[in-house]
Amino acid sequence: MENFLKIKGLNYTVNKEQILNDVSFDIKNKGDIICILGPSGIGKTTILKSIAGLRKIDSGSIVLNNKTLTDNDNFIFPEDRNIALSFQDNALFPHYTVEENIEFGIKRSLFCSKNKNGPLKYNMDQLLDLFYISELKKKYPHEISAGQSQRVCLVRSIIHNPDLLLLDEPFANLDQNLKEKVQENLKEIIKSSNITTIVVTHDKYEAFYLGDYCGILLNKQIVQFDSPYNIHHIPNSQEVVEFFNRGVLVPAEVKSKDTLYNEDLGEIKGKLMKNYQRGEKVNLLIQPEDLEHDDSSHLKFQVIDKKFRGTSFIYTLKTPSNLKLPVFVHSHHEHLHAENEKFGLKTPIYIDHLVCF
Numbered sequence: 001m002e003n004f005l006k007i008k009g010l011n012y013t014v015n016k017e018q019i020l021n022d023v024s025f026d027i028k029n030k031g032d033i034i035c036i037l038g039p040s041g042i043g044k045t046t047i048l049k050s051i052a053g054l055r056k057i058d059s060g061s062i063v064l065n066n067k068t069l070t071d072n073d074n075f076i077f078p079e080d081r082n083i084a085l086s087f088q089d090n091a092l093f094p095h096y097t098v099e100e101n102i103e104f105g106i107k108r109s110l111f112c113s114k115n116k117n118g119p120l121k122y123n124m125d126q127l128l129d130l131f132y133i134s135e136l137k138k139k140y141p142h143e144i145s146a147g148q149s150q151r152v153c154l155v156r157s158i159i160h161n162p163d164l165l166l167l168d169e170p171f172a173n174l175d176q177n178l179k180e181k182v183q184e185n186l187k188e189i190i191k192s193s194n195i196t197t198i199v200v201t202h203d204k205y206e207a208f209y210l211g212d213y214c215g216i217l218l219n220k221q222i223v224q225f226d227s228p229y230n231i232h233h234i235p236n237s238q239e240v241v242e243f244f245n246r247g248v249l250v251p252a253e254v255k256s257k258d259t260l261y262n263e264d265l266g267e268i269k270g271k272l273m274k275n276y277q278r279g280e281k282v283n284l285l286i287q288p289e290d291l292e293h294d295d296s297s298h299l300k301f302q303v304i305d306k307k308f309r310g311t312s313f314i315y316t317l318k319t320p321s322n323l324k325l326p327v328f329v330h331s332h333h334e335h336l337h338a339e340n341e342k343f344g345l346k347t348p349i350y351i352d353h354l355v356c357f
Contacts, residue, residue: 038217297344
C-alpha cells in the first residue's frame with residue numbers, strides 16, 4: 001500500500017541561506033498524527049508552508065494520497081490542495097465575527113471541488129464547545145485573547161474536513177491546564193474524523209501525547225523519524241539526546257553483549273541497542289528513570305541538586321569522577337534527601353535499553 005503522504009528531498013534556500021536540506025519523511029496511514037519537533041527558527045513552519053503550497057521549494061517532491069503536489073515539473077496551487085493550515089499567529093479576518101470566520105471555512109469546504117471528504121461529523125457548535133469558546137460566536141477578533149483566537153483558527157481549519165491538517169504551534173498561547181483539555185479533545189476529533197495531521201511543536205510532551213510518529217528536525221534535516229517511545233528510549237544520535245536535554249552521557253567499557261562497566265557505577269547490565277566489540281569504549285545515555293534509588297545500597301553518591309516535580313523529585317548526584325547523574329524518585333518516598341547528603345543507588349544496575357554512542 002502506498003504511503004498517504006510522501007515528502008522526499010525538500011530543499012529550500014532564502015538569500016543564499018539554506019533553510020531545509022534534504023528533508024524527507026512519510027506518513028503511512030490516513031488519519032495518522034505526525035509531530036515535528038525542533039528548536040525555534042529551525043525550519044518547522046517552512047515545512048508546513050511547503051506542504052500547503054505557500055512556499056515553492058528549490059527541489060524535492062510532495063505526494064499526497066497518490067497525487068503529486070510539488071516536484072521539479074509540477075506545482076499545485078494552495079487553493080487546489082485541500083489542505084488546511086492553522087498558523088501560530090492566528091490569521092483571522094478582522095472584519096468577521098468568530099462565527100463568520102468559521103463559516104468561511106465551511107463555505108470553502110462546500111465550494112472546493114477538490115474536497116471529496118464530505119461534511120465533518122462535528123458541527124460548529126460542537127467544536128466551539130470542545131475548544132471552550134462557545135460564548136465567543138458574536139465577538140470580533142480584536143475582542144478576544146490570543147489563546148481564544150488560536151482555538152477559533154483550529155475550529156475553522158478542522159471544520160473544512162481537509163485531506164491534510166497542518167497545525168503550527170496550536171497551543172502556544174494556552175495555560176497548561178486548558179492546554180491539556182484542548183489537546184485531549186483535538187486528538188479525539190482528529191482520530192474519530194480520520195483527518196491526517198502534522199503538528200509543529202517544540203514541546204516534547206505535547207508531541208509524545210499527540211503523535212503516532214515524531215520527526216526531529218535539527219541542522220535543517222529530519223534526523224530521526226520514529227514512534228514517540230523509540231525517540232525517548234532509543235534516540236539515534238547524540239544530537240537528539242542533546243536536543244531533549246534529559247540525560248547524561250557516561251563513559252563506559254563494553255564487557256559483553258549485555259554488560260558495560262563504568263568506574264563509578266560498576267557493572268551495568270541491559271540490552272545493548274548496537275553491536276559493539278568487547279573492550280570498546282562508548283558513551284552510555286543515562287536518563288533520570290534509568291537508575292533506581294535504594295537507601296540501603298552500598299553504592300552512594302553526594303546529592304548536589306534536587307528538583308521537585310509534584311509527582312516526583314529529580315535528584316542530581318555527583319560521583320568521584322565528577323559525573324552528574326539524574327535520578328527519578330517518586331515524591332511519596334518517605335526519605336527526602338537534602339543537598340550534600342549521601343544517596344544510594346540500587347545494585348546491580350540494570351537498564352532496559354543500553355543506548356550508546
